[in-house]
Amino acid sequence: MADYRGIEYLRKKLNRKRSRVLRRYKFYEMKNIARDMGIATPPSLQWLQAVLGWNAKAVDSIADRLEFRGFRDDNFDMTGIFRMNNPDILYDSAVLSALISSCCFIYISKGEDDFPRLQVIDGANATGIINPITNLLTEGYAVLERDDNGKVTVEAYFVEGWTVIYRNGVPVQLFEDNVPAPLLVPIIFRPDAKRAFGHSRISRACMSITESAMRTLKRSEITAEFYSFPQKYVVGLDPDAEQMDKWKATVSSLLQFDKDEEGDSPTLGQFQQQSMAPHLDQLKMFAALFAGETGLTLDDLGFATENPASQEAIKASHENLRLTARKAQRAFGSGFLNAGYLAACLRDDYQYYRNQVYMTTPIWEPVFEPDAAMLSNIGDGAIKINQAVPGYFNADNLRDLTGINMSNLSVTPEV
Structure with missing residues (x-):
């Protein structure tokens, strides 16, 4: 216990990081407010706010392409544990939360039937001290419940062998386990040696560009x-003339001005009409900057250029996006494997060694689903490679390329 930092340290650590995570959630949910420069906005329009969904597009473009299939060589039936915990929601929730906040956590506990339960907790409500070798925590902290005002009501403190539940700051339950690590597993996006808890998909550059585009x-x-109704003026009108209604004068198709006693008449004019082109050009510039930062294209951000003709053209235009997705698959797969490993230890009440699951590998569906032309190319390539190296391609690695499972239906020929 002497080596642990303690729950109070982890509470303070979470409070320091929480505001950063919540800010990124605001950008994802399009609830952020861009600061006004106070130069071009009239006081009567200070309330006006623009909304832009580019950050949500940047996150969803990756999250929607990451479909976790399960584990290969699953000797401990970790896939079965995930299948008993709504995997369609669990995987997607963990991936989406990790992309936004750079790291989310899977909280493992025992259910009423003593089977492991898995729950995703976002990065604004959990933290810990990470082991850089195993990417498991040495101790962890999570907020399980908050009241309507955001105040913590139920929290948990995790260390190896036991978990303590706190209610209103007072420990109320202690759960012991036979698991070699705390039952709080990080799922991290793009970790590195300096930032073990990874990087958010919504980077500082993304937020800055979005705010500039919102002001535009x-x-x-x-x-x-002013573009819809250009400003007009009247010069030489008699000061004693009857004042006209400005709005009626603006939208009226015919105005009448009589000459005065000296035979002079007022002169009508119109200021030069405002142009929308500079704003459109500036917005397109910010869209190009955002696309370069996130690996998207201008088509993805609403600026139509030309439609790609094939799946290969789509993949070529999204090459950076594909590389980012593949990198995310490797990091998230390791996190899901760690969660499955600890859940298997909890299920069997036995401390398996981490190296006993080294042969188990996470598998994902293809980032880009192939079209008919691509399927034909894969088939031709598989035939030629199998002719050169018999058995090189089989049902498993072909599914990894195509995402299509082999049919198990047996067809009986007609007699």
Whole structure:
């Protein structure tokens, strides 16, 4: 116990990081407010706010392409544990949360039937001290419940061998286990030696570009008012003339001005009409910067260029996105493997060695689903390679390429 930092240290650590995670969730949920420069916005339009969904697009473009299939050589039936815990929701929830906050956690506990339960906790409600070798925690802390005002009501402290549940700051339950690590497993996006808890998909550059684009949208919205109704003026009108209604004068198709006693008449004019082109060009510039930062294309951000003709063209235009997705698969697969390993130890009440699961590998569906032309190319390539190296391609690695499972239906020929 002397080597542990303690729950109070982890509480303070979470409070330091929580605001950063919540800020990224605001950008993802499009609830962020861009600071106004206070130059081009009239006081009567200070309330106007623009909304932009580029950050949600950047996250979803990766999350929607990551489909976890399970484990190969699953000697401890870890896939079965995940299947008993709503895997369709669990995997997607963990992937999405980790992409936004750089790291989420899977909380493992025993259910009423003593079978492991898995719950995803976002990075704003959990933290810990990580072991850089195994990527498991040495101790962890998680907020399990908050009241309507965001105050912590139920929290948990994890160390190897036991978990303590706190309610309103007071320990109320102690759960002992025979598991070689705390029952809180990190799922990390793009970890490195300096930042063991990874990097968020919504980077500082993404947030800065989005705020600049939001200000551009706001300025264009204000300019559109003057673009729709250009400002007009009247010169030489008699000061004693009857005042006209400005709005009626703006939308009226015919105005009448009589000459005065000296025979002079007022001069009508119109200011130059505001142009929307500079705002559109600036917004497109920010879209290009955001696309370069995230590996998207201008088509993804709403600026239509030209439609790719084939799956290969789509893959070529999203090459950076594909590399990011493959990198995420490796990191998330390791996290899911760690969660399955600890859940298997909890299920069997036995401390398996970590090296006993080294042959178990996470498998994912293809990042890009192949079209008919791509399937034909894969088939031709598999035939030629199998002719050169018999048995090189089989049902397993072909599914890894195509994402299509082999049919198990047996067809009886007609007699």
